[in-house]
Amino acid sequence: MTQEQDDPIWSAAWQWVRREYDRENFNAVARAEMTAWLVADPLHRKAYDKAARLWLLAGLVPPSASE
Template sequence: MNDSTHPAPDPIWDLAWSWVIRQHERATFTESDTEELRGWLLADPAHRLAYERAGRLWLAAGLVPPVNEIDIPGKQGPED
């Protein structure tokens, strides 16, 4: 049953949120991690959108921005 208290799982959102957390919880975010994230982001526009939403949620919750910011082609910024 799918209702407002038990929304359907969203694997894209879950993975996007995992990436945001990984960027903040790891002492180091390796070049390999960066390349893996970049590949995932470029694989599907929905990945990039979910990642950006997760990042905004992290910031809205008052959490610190990532220390391992990466350049994402086509990323929407506050200036857009």
């Protein structure tokens, strides 16, 4: 496992990013919960920003020819 996978803050940030991009199920309640999590600790925002950048970059990588 990587260090990030062992980090509960990173894991939570990654889950928030994944949930946020699930447009059908990410409603105002979920957004309020995410916002509360983000403001609870500066490390939360830092991890979230990193996870969001990774999500964006993953979406920019074209699928391999074998897929």
